[in-house]
Amino acid sequence: MKIILSFFLLFLGYGAAFAQIKVSGKIAGMSPGEKIYLEDIDLGEVLDSAATTDGLFSLKINHPVNKKYGLRINPQLIRFFWVEGKDVLIDAKADDFYADPVTDSKEFLNPIVSAGSTAQKEEDGFYAGNASLLRLIDTLSHPGELICDYSDPKLWIFVRKYYNSVNKTHKATPADFNEMIANDSRPYLLNNYPVIERRLQKAIRLLDKKRLQFAVAHPDSPVSSYFLTYYNSDHATSAYRDIKRAFNSLTLANRQSFYGQLAGDFVTYHRNLHVGDKFENILLKDTAANILPLASYKGKVVILEFWSTDCFSSFYDRDLLLPLYKKYHDQGLEIYTVSIDGSYTTWKAWVKKTNMPWADVWTPGGFFSQAGFTYNVGIGTPRFFIINRQGKIANQTWEAQTGLTETDKILQPLLKTDSR
DSSP, rough: OOEEEEGGGGTTTTTEEEEEEEEEEEEEEEETOOOEEEEEETTEEEEEEEEEEEEEEEEEEEEEEEEEEEESSSSSSSEEEEOOOOOOOEEEGGGOOEEEOOOHHHHHTOOOOESOHHHHHHHHHHHHTTTHHHHHHHHHHHHHHHHHSOHHHHHHHHHHHHHHHSSSSSOOOOOHHHHHHHHHHHHHHHHHHHHHHHHHHHHHHHHHHHHHHHHHHOOOOHHHHHHHHHSTTTTTTTTHHHHHHHHHSSSSSHHHHHHHHHHHHHHHHHOOOOOTSBBEEEEEETTTTTTEEEGGGGGEEEEEEOOOOOOOOHHHHHHHHHHHHHGGGGGGGEEEEEESSOHHHHHHHHHHOOSSSSSOOOOOOOOGGGHHTTTTGOOOSSSEEEEETTSSSSEEEESSSHHHHHHHHHHHHHHHHHOO
């Protein structure tokens, strides 16, 4: 049983070059005086801000270079761009900014950087050369979102409640959601979902393969080390040997860059955990700043959940866990939840607000932490593991999608066994 100790080293920039860079340019279509924000997208921190004048702006970075940053023009709209050792010039329109996080081809096929970044040109060129594949992934992935969002009536109710809690200008009604359901092609999608999903996964794997080929062909490019961080996902295990080979082909300077360090941590800490394997210990701090080892629950049945405050399903599934905890805690059930939020403050506030009775810890680095790599959390949140009294993984899933009844059935025989 190996111990995972999640330090904040990956964000200290060890080995990464620092420089003061100016990011300036024009964003057409912005209102007079409207503010623009410069963000470290990996830390979730605002580094600088300025009011625009006729769309013109000027911002500064004094952070690691050879990595990506973000320009945000309102709470929802952002664009990512590369920063190297030179000042960056932006030439864009307000319509070029999209909802965060960007998951489709619009960002990749619509460049906004006009000068100052070789890496940006390399990445833009890569995606331009794979435009048809990106558009295919878009087409295949969006139907899946409709099914996931609206196939569970209980989830509609929960999403509507959450929507109302954050949207103060319009209260969602059942009619709003019924209209959304009526206007989609859900019967067709449900009938053909297995075929759509297979095609989608095949297309994603092909794009992943092309990223690996790029990395091997361009060992000194920061884009190559960045592409390797894409593999904190459900494709990571099957492609692990190729990822490791591509990482080892990078130049020393690239392996020591910001994204190179993340890729190296993935190669070091990724585990292909299956049902029947011993769990990997986690040492993280709770809201009182006390280190709480997962191993401290030796001899208990443990539900290990990775979650985040910006995930609808995380809240839905945490509500499902509460009756299980109340029912079985006295029989030896423990729950250990790990937040992968980028913001410690946001996580701590939500833990205090929800006041769940079990252990809740936070991992610096989120998806890109040692715990995240080891338990392959890049698949997405929520991510569940059930650990038996012998310390072995008895069940794993992406969410408590089996529902309360099925999870209850999984727990009952585990709770009846002893720890021998």
